Amino acid sequence: MIxxxxxxxxxxxxxxxxxxxxxxxxVYGIAKMLNFAHGDVIMIGAYIAFCGLQYWGMPPVxxxxxxxxxxxVLGITIEGLAYRPLRHAAGLAVLITxxxxxxxxxxxxxxxxxxxxxxxxxxxxxSSILRLGELSISSATIITICANIVIMVALTLFxxxxxxxxxxxxxxxDRGAAELMGINVNRTISVTFAIGSxxxxxxxxxxxxxxxxxxxxxxxMPGIKAFTAAVFGGIGSIPGAMLGGVLLGVxxxxxxxxxxxxxxxxxxxxxxxxxxxxxPTGLLGKPVREKV
Numbered sequence: 001m002i003x004x005x006x007x008x009x010x011x012x013x014x015x016x017x018x019x020x021x022x023x024x025x026x027v028y029g030i031a032k033m034l035n036f037a038h039g040d041v042i043m044i045g046a047y048i049a050f051c052g053l054q055y056w057g058m059p060p061v062x063x064x065x066x067x068x069x070x071x072x073v074l075g076i077t078i079e080g081l082a083y084r085p086l087r088h089a090a091g092l093a094v095l096i097t098x099x100x101x102x103x104x105x106x107x108x109x110x111x112x113x114x115x116x117x118x119x120x121x122x123x124x125x126x127s128s129i130l131r132l133g134e135l136s137i138s139s140a141t142i143i144t145i146c147a148n149i150v151i152m153v154a155l156t157l158f159x160x161x162x163x164x165x166x167x168x169x170x171x172x173x174d175r176g177a178a179e180l181m182g183i184n185v186n187r188t189i190s191v192t193f194a195i196g197s198x199x200x201x202x203x204x205x206x207x208x209x210x211x212x213x214x215x216x217x218x219x220x221m222p223g224i225k226a227f228t229a230a231v232f233g234g235i236g237s238i239p240g241a242m243l244g245g246v247l248l249g250v251x252x253x254x255x256x257x258x259x260x261x262x263x264x265x266x267x268x269x270x271x272x273x274x275x276x277x278x279x280p281t282g283l284l285g286k287p288v289r290e291k292v
Contacts, residue, residue: 004135006257007250012141012210014249015148019203020226021233021241022155023196029236030172030192033091036098037078038200039223040105045071045201046120046208046218047113053121067201075197076190084186102220109216120212144206151199152242159238164191172236221265225252228272234285243283248272 020042027035045067052063082101086094131137159165167188170178179185200219207222208214225248233244248268255267275283 002257006253008135008137008141010250010253011246012144012249013253014229014246015144016203016207016210016245017222017226017229017249018148018242018245019151019199019206020222021230021245022151022238023199023203024227024230025233025235025238025241026155026168026192026196028230030168031083031189032172033083033094034098034227035078035083035193035196036095036223036227037101037105038196039219039221039226040102040109041071041074041078041197041200041219042204042207042223043109043214043216043219044074044105044204045197046204046214047109049201049205050118050120050208050214064202064205067205068198071197071201071204072194075193075200078197079190079193084189106216106220113216115216117213117215120208120214122212140206140209144210147202147206148242148246151202152238155195155238164188168192225265225268228269231282232272232275234282237282237284240282240284247283 020038023038023041024035027033027038048070049063049067052058052066053060056063058066078101082097083094086097159168167178167183168191170181170183171185171188175185178188203222203226204219208218226245229244229248230241231244232248233240233242235241248271251271252264252268256264259267279285
């Protein structure tokens with residue numbers, strides 16, 4: 001029974017990582033850049049939902065929608081002001097800008113909400129527990145796992161079936177050729193950031209519903225681990241982000257349960273190193289040939 005408890009907890013945590021990793025993998029797959037401020041967008045989304053629930057008296061669904069709206073606008077703003085001017089700059093410049101944006105968002109949260117940790121309010125997400133014999137499953141776990149599956153399927157269908165999704169795939173393959181075919185590359189990349197940031201808000205609420213401590217650094221470590229999950233599964237692949245996130249969550253929980261609580265994070269990154277040594281593109285990643 002303890003094994004099943006750990007497995008379910010791992011699937012729940014991994015689903016949160018997977019939702020965050022989907023934002024990373026979409027931005028990298030289409031814009032070919034690593035948005036290291038993504039973890040802090042998660043934190044902003046959680047704070048907005050916290051204010052909606054705690055101070056503004058919103059029902060949980062409305063608070064989540066408001067958080068998604070704010071994060072969507074934030075993502076588009078970050079892309080337009082910080083990343084778009086560096087579209088053709090060296091990768092190091094974009095990386096440094098992303099790290100700077102991360103610290104900027106953390107300090108804005110510090111000024112607005114303070115440094116003291118806040119307890120995230122109980123919502124419909126964790127209001128009940130499903131009991132199957134001796135096994136107890138919280139509604140937060142069920143909703144998190146289901147949300148991960150629904151989001152992954154929706155994104156796969158969106159990129160495969162819709163006009164904007166096809167434009168994203170074109171920009172991902174060849175940005176110059178996409179422009180020649182009449183695709184608005186700037187708008188396509190902005191939509192990608194908007195979707196990734198909206199997913200970050202959902203992930204922030206799910207994360208704080210399961211681990212209800214909210215502070216300005218809340219998104220930092222989950223963001224790093226979700227980036228690890230995206231690389232693990234094959235960055236740029238939507239199914240790879242889901243697979244990497246779920247596996248990483250299961251590995252972390254089992255590592256803490258059966259090996260060492262203190263070494264849980266180290267075990268996660270050690271597994272990543274081993275996987276990349278065997279398969280450098282990740283589990284579902286495909287090797288990319290570059291013209292020289």
